Amino acid sequence: MNDKCHLELTHVNIDFPTDTGPFRALEDVSLKIDKGEFITLIGHSGCGKSTVLNIVAGLHRATAGGVILNGREVVEPGPERAVVFQNHSLLPWLSTYENVELGVKQVFKGKKSRAEMRDWIEHNLELVHMSHARDKRPDEISGGMKQRVGIARALAMQPEVLLMDEPFGALDALTRAHLQDSLMEIHASLGNTVIMITHDVDEAVLLSDRIVMMTNGPAATIGEVLHIQLERPRERLALADDARYNHYRSNVLKFLYERQKRPEESGEADDAAAPGTDDPREDVKPENIALRVVGS
Amino acid sequence: MQTETTLNKYQAYDLKFMDRLLTFLSSDQRSGGARRLVQAVGVPLAAVALFLMLWSVLAAKVQTSLGQLPGPAKVWEQALVLVDEHQAARAKEAAFYQRQEKRNAEKLAANPNAEVRIRPYTGAPTFFDQILTSLVTVATGFLIASLIAIPIGIVTGMSQTLYAAFNPIIQLFKPVSPLAWLPIVTMVVSAVYVSKDPLFAKSFLNSAITVTLCCLWPTIINTAVGVSTVDKDLINVSRVLRLPWLTKTMKIVLPSAIPMMFTGLRLSLGIGWMVLIAAEMLAQNPGLGKFVWDEFQNGSSNSLARIMVAVLVIGFIGFVLDRGMLLLQRKFSWDKSAITR
Secondary structure (H helix, E strand, C coil), X not given: CCCCCCEEEEEEEEEEEECCEEEEEEEEEEEEEXXXXXXXXXXXXXXXXXXXXHHHHCCCCCCXXXXXXXXXXXXXXXXXXXXXXXXCCCCCCCCXXXXXHHXXXXXXXXXXXXXXXXXXXXXXXXXXXXXXXXXXXXXXXXXXXXXXXXXXXXXXXXXXXEEEECCCCXXXXXXXXXXXXXXXXXXXXXXXXXEEEECCHXXXXXXXXXXXXXXXXXXXXXXXXXXXXXXXXXXXXXXXXXXXXXXXXXXXXXXXXXXXXXXXXCCCCCCCCCCCCCCHHHHCCHHHXXXXXXXX | CHHHHHHHHHCCCCHHHHHXXXXXXXXXXXXXXXXXXXXXXXXXXXXXXXXXXXXXXXHCCCEECCEECCCHHHHHHHHHHHHHHHHHHHHHHHHHHHHHHHHHHHHHHHCCCCCCCCCCCCCCCCHHHHHHHHHHHHHHHHHHHHHHHHHHHHHHHHCHHHHHHHHHHHHHHCCCCHHHHHHHHHHHHHHHCCCCCCCCCHHHHHHHHHHHHHHHHHHHHHHHHHHHCCCHHHHHHHHHCCCXXXXXXXXXXXXXXXXXXXXXXXXXXXXXXXXXXXXHHHHCXXXXXXXXXXXXXXXXXXXXXXXXXXXXXXXXXXXXXXXHHHHHHHHHCCCHHHCCC
């Protein structure tokens, strides 16, 4: 086994049970990720991006193949693979501080003193610029702020891998740009490995070391991997006129809208590859089967 | 126009919250404060006035064997009479004790070793005594039911096995009118609760247990639903954090079930109050129900008006109980938006 390899997905297949038999959402997804790498997963809705992320998180088990992190197989969720959920998933009855505290208490139980934990929580809130709202409940802060707290909660668990499921999907362009900058700063200073799902081509090119483009489901897999060789730190304004940036951008666009063009551009469908929607076996119905009598 | 620009500006942020705020603001801008005042105070007042008018006009047309059906004026008059009767009874009671004390003091002055005792006052309960009895009874029944129902709701919500075990029993007993229980409860209480110096009257236990029996189901069912329908994302959060079972239950499952739990409790209390009145009427147990029944049997020309006073008071107390639960819910629930009318 390659020691250098930090996180490895090997021939991951996943089937979801449906009424008409198992539905294959992912087929033969293999990817090697180095420590500290920033990976984005991009692809059309329903192609199973979230499923890939959930398998790495341990929330789903692969039907075949598997995930190895630091030489150990991933069999269940754990705080070393923190997840930033698409809809922030903060506990509405806890304050910003308490939401972060929940994870910190769990991860650093017996390792940090109470005062150290408090400092650590405050440090992480500071990191996402949310210290001013430490005592606010999620329904008292904006969507962008909630997402920041979600990121702080994940970072505070000191994860080796940060898994982000369209973290900025529901935000407006300004807030989104702001959080992207924060994320780049944090990534530069902490050096976590990041896997992030996005629908936004600019976001993918700006943030990633590699963009993993996925084919359409069912039986989705990795179509192409694009290395983004832009030096960091990256500056969005400077990059706008950068020929390489635009080249990468058009590469991704071509993949998405020429090679993986879909008849219906739904865009809103659930990423979790809703079982049964694209099932080719749906065409196999009694009325579609013709019997030919051979011989007589 | 102004509303429109604000809408665009805020669209990005928490849509749900902003939506609500903007609806509030825009309705304010369009219709102005005066109109809202009319809506909040004027319309209900007008409706009540109309109701009272219709009541007095229509009641005058109904002749019963106990005389004309009373209108609002007659009912008001009887309400005042009931207050007077209560005060008179209290004065009588105070005088009764005063006389005894005086007599005892005299006895002790004559002979310091004399045996003195105070006999309790045994006057008939007034309307207000009956209200108090009913309130204590419903509170007791409701409390017992909640103490049983919430834990059962939690465990059935969390465990499929226990749900499967409890579900048939819950489904079978839920639709039973609690009044059907009353004879059984009465017999069981008489058989089991035998004590020379009973702490509670049997009639009180009968009513309270009947209330308990009907308060159980809505709380069990709503708690179980609340506990079993915790947002999947929040469960995933607890899985990623590898929260131990107890932490998960205390920090995630129970808080998220609280709004549903309160819904169940509110339903239970409402049903309990309605059932209590019926049970008191049927079993002749002390309380508002007995007051209504006694007045009905009494059949004086004032009886119908007095019953109507009781009806209005029952309604008002039911309303106050519901509001009280709502206040509790506001205090304890995180989800301020889930509170409905």
